[in-house]
Amino acid sequence: MSSIAETYTQAESDWKALESAQGPVFYVGAATCGRAAGAGKTIERLEQEIQSRGLSARVVETGCIGPCCLEPVMIVQTPGAPQVLYGGIGPEEATAVLERHGLGGEPCAEWALGTMDGSVWKGVGPFQDHPMMAGQVRHVLRNCGIIDPEKVEHYLARDGYRGFLRALEIGPDGILEEVKASNLRGRGGAGFPAWRKWEFCRSVTSETRYLICNADEGDPGAFMNRSVLESDPHAVLEGMLIAARALGATEGYIYCRAEYPLAIHRLEKALGQMRELGLLGKNIQGTDFSFEMKIKKGAGAFVCGEETALIASIEGRRGMPQPRPPFPAVSGLWGKPTVIHNVESLANLPQILVRGGAWFAQFGSESSKGTKTFALAGKVNRTGLIEVPLGTSLRHIIEVVGGGSPGGKSVKAVQTGGPSGGCVPADQLDLPVDYESLTAAGTIMGSGGMIVLDEDNCMVDIAKYFLSFTQEESCGKCTPCRVGTRAMHAVLDRISKGLGTLEDINTLEEVAMTVKNGSLCGLGQTAPNPVLTTLRYFRHEYEAHILRKECTALACSALVEYQIDETRCTGCGACRRACPVGAISGESKKTHVIDPKTCIHCGACLNRCPEAFAAVYRQSGTVLRRETPKKKSAAAAPEESAS
DSSP states (O other): OOOHHHHHHHHHHHHHHHHTOSSOEEEEEOSHHHHHTTHHHHHHHHHHHHHHHTOOOEEEEEOOOSOGGGOSEEEEEOTTSOOEEEESOOHHHHHHHIIIIIITOOOOTTTEEEESSSOOBTTBOBGGGSGGGTTOOOSTTSSTTTSOTTOHHHHHHTTTTHHHHHHHHHHHHHHHHHHHHHTOBOTTTTOOBHHHHHHHHHTSOOSOOEEEEEEOOOOTTOOHHHHHHHHOHHHHHHHHHHHHHHHTOOEEEEEEETTOHHHHHHHHHHHHHHHHTTOSBSSGGGSSOOBEEEEEEEOOOGGGGSHHHHHHHHTTSOOOOOOSSSOTTTSOGGGSOEEEEEHHHHHHHHHHHHHOHHHHHTSBOSSSBSEEEEEEEESOSSOEEEEEETTOBHHIIIIIISOSOGGGOOEEEEEESGGGSEEEEGGGTTOBOSHHHHHHTTOOOTTSEEEEEETTOOHHHHHHHHHHHHHHHOOOOSHHHHHHHHHHHHHHHHHHTTOOOHHHHHHHHHHHHHHHHHOSSHHHHHTTHHHHHHHHHOHHHHHHHHHSOOOTTSOOGGGOEEEEOTTTOOOOOHHHHHOTTOOEEOOTTSOOEEOTTTOOOOOHHHHHOOSSBOSEEEEESEEEOOBOOOOOOGGGOSOOOOO
16 A cells, blocks of 8 residues: 555646646546437447547546436546546547547537636637536535546545545544534535534544445435445545544444436445545554545435435335434434534535635535535526535526526526425525524525426416425324325315315415424425415415416316317317327318317327427416427537537
8 A cells, every 4th residue: 555645746747647648538427317308329439430430539437426417428538638527428420529629629510518727729718607606615516527446546645635634633622613604504404503413423422433324315306415425436525524524423324225226336436436545444544543434325316315224224124204403413323422424515524624714604605605516406507416515596507507407488486495495486586595594585495406397387287396306205193294285285186186175275275284394304494395385375276276277388288178279279180199098180181179078087198299389278267378499400519600
């Protein structure tokens, strides 16, 4: 085992050699999002072309750089030129980029997203100027999409583990003071100051303390933790070393759901590399600090994101919450003082120790310091993983970074904090994203899920969807959550079918507050948030469902009837071919007809009608038509270019 100093020298040398390679280097985003978009085929094609042509070129698999909507993405590096990021690179595009850029030295403007060093090169501007990067500050994501996550040398070459080495120098008290100066708050959603949690744990007299990384991310539409673990696992593991040193912890657990196989694979590999470097085990780096880490695979129960349920799962028991106090910091895993941190909280620690707490505190708002990663999803043009300073407005995130809603439709609301969060209406999009502001609006930060909703979303249906998730994921231990969520879901189901009464609204509010105030854990306490916020901001939609039997978003199928406008139908047959139950009949170039007895109200016909204003429309009391946006041609994607 070589010394860490020798390893740094070799890592920096290897990294410089890669950056100055004489042949082209192709960095392909190969996190789960990239692989799902076809990055594996892109890599395969590149390797085939390189081998068949006998080229001196390399392919490097990296993690997720952020713009998931433009996957597969690839950075191309050639001698004497800046690195250029490309989006939408399938096998055919990869061949073209290899020939034109890799071998010909000319950028492919139609797929170029920008240069990585901020320069302008042959008409391609900086990636930082891309609309999706507007206002982003990448601290947690600084290595994501840049390095090979399975090579510790890449991490070391970019100041990896230097924060931990400084932590060894300044000791537990020094670490605590730096984190206190940073005012780092828990990124799992609660926003509790990290240093205060550490003080509680340190105040308990015990020879054994535990540290747990909570990577049990289970919110629909959320992928922040997964992306970081897949793209930069050593940042999280280094953060665990720093926190463990501050706490005097001797053993740590990474609780990651088994549904994240790539993240687990890269964590396992990273732990092996740490042992080879002498960063785990007894007397780490010749000090009195000893620490071991293990991975615990969770079965995917959403409730295990709650601290005490997570602890029960690690101990081999059913994942069910326990009453608090005592809190885990006092009595947690096997009755010992235990600190649990979210993935992002830990990933912030290395940079805080390298650059100092004051540096971290210069970003963010007055009460919420630093940056925050978000998984931007839903009805928004540019979906993906982003990182912005806390205090950034929802409007900036959705309209500038996300590019607004597709098809020119209006944003109706944004759901923050996952199924336990709430819906913030469009007229409050200037709300700053920080812990206090979101709480005042009736929602939560959560771990960073952010789902944009537009005019085609029914808020009754949205509340029903998220409540169905929390109701199914409830462990059933406490009565308010077990019974209350089911009761609320039954009322919402009745309203969505046009069978509700105005008294149901009062019932919803009453049951929601009972569940919120009486539930044992955070799942039950926050489960009513989608209901309460939609009632607070969109009560008129509930009343429309009840009084007029009308769903103005045309989303509740029981309140919708599909007909064909014979004055506009061209008889093209698109709706007939799309219908899954054969409810549509008609000859070519003649008006088609829908059989209302066979129709299952799925909406496939409306979505397939090629008219600007759909010939197939929905009726609810009065005729309502929904515009069918024209599809973009394949040649137009990706829509943004830095050229």
